[in-house]
Amino acid sequence: MAVAQTKQSAHTAQGLLPSADLAANQTSPSEFSKEQELQALRQMLLIRRFEEKAGQMYGMGLIGGFCHLYIGQEAVVVGMKLAMRDSDQMITGYRDHGHMLACGMDPKGVMAELTGRRGGYSRGKGGSMHMFSLEKKFYGGHGIVGAQVPLGTGLAFANKYRGTNDVCLTYFGDGAANQGQVYESFNMAELWKLPVVYVIENNRYAMGTSVERSSAQPDFSKRGSSFNIPGSQVDGMDVRAVKAAADQAVAWCRTGKGPIILEMMTYRYRGHSMSDPAKYRSKEEVDKVRTEHDPIEQVRRRLLDKKWASEDDLKKIDAAVRTLVNEASEFATHDAEPDPAELYTDVYH
């Protein structure tokens, strides 16, 4: 389509991060301490290895239905989480495994839910897209594109109603950002000054449709402008940039200024779901992001460059993460399926 081709993408592989424009209005990443770098590395590695394992298990038929992997986007949720306090809430769509792990949910319980076992977070009734942990303030896990946006706005409403000063981080993708209910939510959130950070994870493709082919205003940070909601674009592949932007956004909400939008420029390496061969983009495009912008590799490089860790140290971290993930996979493979009597439970209290 001629029109789409002539449109300048803010987010091409060359200009993925950050464009000159973007650099001007975004927070420059403040340096992490050694501890922060190591924590971010462990968290991101856990998500990556978990997702790789989930992909394998899907291929083995142990996981059914849809399975949307988060590989490539790890810095977003890990950086955001670093700015949150325990009582803040988080809610997202169906690409949710990373969010749950970042919230501190047990990888065994998450993986067992993927395999539909009784030890899963939803006792095997929810699956990949529908998991919750009230303890960790994770409110799902929602399968309908955009539906979590009013829900997250409602969680923020509850914070304001109760005067808790907590913030709800509401995640959605570039595809959901075109949903009508998102704008209904923006309107109410600003009208009522609700403490909600809208984190738009722009991974460039709504399933197979690129941002350029789906979005009249491809700069999603501006999508709140007609509601007077401020927004900024953030290098979502750099965990430090994410953390810095998140700090500012959370402070904005906590001081009663209302909602704020963070557009995370990110990229998913895998297809939309396991059944998506991702023919809508070139291998070169994917490889370029992987080699030049990988969020985990960036942290590894810094740790090595600053001599905060040796290759050996990093191998040990990776090994520890793999052990965790293998335990989760073992548990999820051998845990029993739900008792048939569970069919009729949990539908009415």
Next chain:
Amino acid sequence: MPTEVLMPALSPTMEKGNLAKWLKKEGDPVKSGDVIAEIETDKATMEVEAVDEGTLGKILVPEGTNDVAVNTPIAMILAEGEDAAALKDGKKAPSKQSQAEQPASQQKGADSAPPAEKPEPAKKAQTPAPAKTGTAKPPSADITPEPEVPEGTELVPMTMREALRDAMAEEMRRDPDVFVMGEEVAEYQGAYKVTQGLLDEFGAQRVIDTPITEHGFAGVGIGAALAGLKPIVEFMTFNFAMQAMDQLINSAAKTQYMSGGQVRVAIVFRGPNGPASRVAAQHSQDYSAWYSHIPGLKVIAPSNAADAKGLLKAAIRDPNPVMFLENEILYGHSSPVPKLDDYVLPIGRARIVRPGKDVTIVAWSMGMTYALKAADELAKENIEAEVIDLRTLKPMDSDTIVESVKKTGRLVTVEEGWKQSGVGAEIAARVMEDAFDYLDAPVTRVCGKDVPMPYAANLEKLALPSVAEVVEAAKAVSYR
């Protein structure tokens, strides 16, 4: 000939109103379009315009008069050259000529009045009638409240609108987590005045006007419920809840199950449901069957003030999402409500409103008005109908229906919703499964006709169920 100014109707369902204020006094010149008075109902305020040029000759109803019936002459306008003496002729009921001169809104009310014989309840509201003997009455049979009400409890007549308001206010006093949100619920005092006074008592923090964005605010309400609050979300009418259907079903109804029981969604969605009057296809339909199809939702549809109060209080306390289906035409109907500090009814229990041995009639909400009038008619022909008010559609009280059918052997269901896949179809199937051997005739359904609701008064009447259809069905299954 002096021109009469008649009490106008603000809506097709308005029967009477208050004459709040005269803006002109006797002897003032008026011309067409001048605002001469203000009238109000519990729902709205409206200006009365002069319909003719002349002089305001006589004020027939002083300001501050309450409950003036629609179409009552309230003033006389004298044409040039006429004097007050002419008014002696003018105090009669409105002549045909004077009606033709009324504003359009009044003409509509007058013209749409159904033929004199046996008007339907929905239509009765439009019938010009003197205030005191208003034709729109609550269902005729006994609507005495639950048997468990202590002996000697005072019964207070109350409209369904007041009962619903009181239920919300009582629950909001009891539990700070309960709040109300919706379009026009706060400053406007409710599009149908059901939330009247709540803003004054509870403040803007707990009585919240929303933008006209049903999809969004239904989701916001559910989100607040995820956090443990107990929202009451008012839809101005359930027609507009279609915009929110995804949130209602995918987010409200399913989350508890999808979370393995971890997350509750304790929320009430309420508002008027079912055919209204003369508003045509998009604003006039019954969603009873839609919501009662959904696992995870409870669905309540009361027919009288006591049930409305007791069941709304129960709904607000219930840990599940509840669809509370009210009815615009019933809002103004009065019936006795027990004066108790905390009148809460069990969800999921039907009530035998009128015992009988010959045929069972099951209805709910507005359907009860047809059912009870039909039972009166049938009694004249020595058919004793047992009328069951289902009250809760989901979970459905099959036992009460089945027990009744075991006694009568015959069943008629009444609903304003469409026949295919309707609630009546569900009841028929259950009775077939659980009381097949007791049936002496096929179960018969009296329903809204399977067409979008027409606007024309005669077609609308045909599209709705009627008392005559219920009588006919009951006689048919009784082989009479």
